[in-house]
Amino acid sequence: MSLVTSLVGGSLASAGAAVLWRARRRGWQHRAAARWPRVWGEVLHSEVREEPGSEHARYAPAVRYRYEVGGVAYTNARLRAGAPEWHRSHSGALARAEEYPPGRRKLVSYDPADPGLSVLEPHDRGGVYAAAAAGIALIVGGLVMLV
Numbered sequence: 001m002s003l004v005t006s007l008v009g010g011s012l013a014s015a016g017a018a019v020l021w022r023a024r025r026r027g028w029q030h031r032a033a034a035r036w037p038r039v040w041g042e043v044l045h046s047e048v049r050e051e052p053g054s055e056h057a058r059y060a061p062a063v064r065y066r067y068e069v070g071g072v073a074y075t076n077a078r079l080r081a082g083a084p085e086w087h088r089s090h091s092g093a094l095a096r097a098e099e100y101p102p103g104r105r106k107l108v109s110y111d112p113a114d115p116g117l118s119v120l121e122p123h124d125r126g127g128v129y130a131a132a133a134a135g136i137a138l139i140v141g142g143l144v145m146l147v
Contacts, residue, residue: 009142012139013146016138016142036109040105041067042105043064043106044064051086079096081119
């Protein structure tokens with residue numbers, strides 16, 4: 001086995017382990033958010049934002065909402081637990097932002113230990129599974145190169 005093959009195989013396996021660890025962490029966040037209590041909130045603003053400083057354009061729905069817990073008003077902008085939801089096209093992010101027009105009432109899931117932490121979508125839309133599959137594929141590919 002050549003040095004280059006060993007380096008590439010080891011790098012792939014390491015990258016796969018990092019992706020798999022991150023997917024597992026996001027999975028924990030989604031499972032926790034799915035158990036949080038829920039209250040009604042109101043969408044204040046929704047738009048699309050572009051990732052600054054990126055070589056390739058990426059867009060995310062930006063939704064601001066308010067809700068009340070125990071008589072205390074909160075505002076937040078997190079759609080879901082885990083990483084932000086990035087899209088490669090403006091139209092994809094716009095379609096998601098349009099699901100939350102200003103004035104719409106939505107259920108807000110909030111962390112009972114820290115009611116300022118909240119999400120509109122406590123359940124994963126499949127991103128955790130896709131990331132875990134990619135991590136496993138990288139690990140397997142790297143190990144095959146090392147054998």
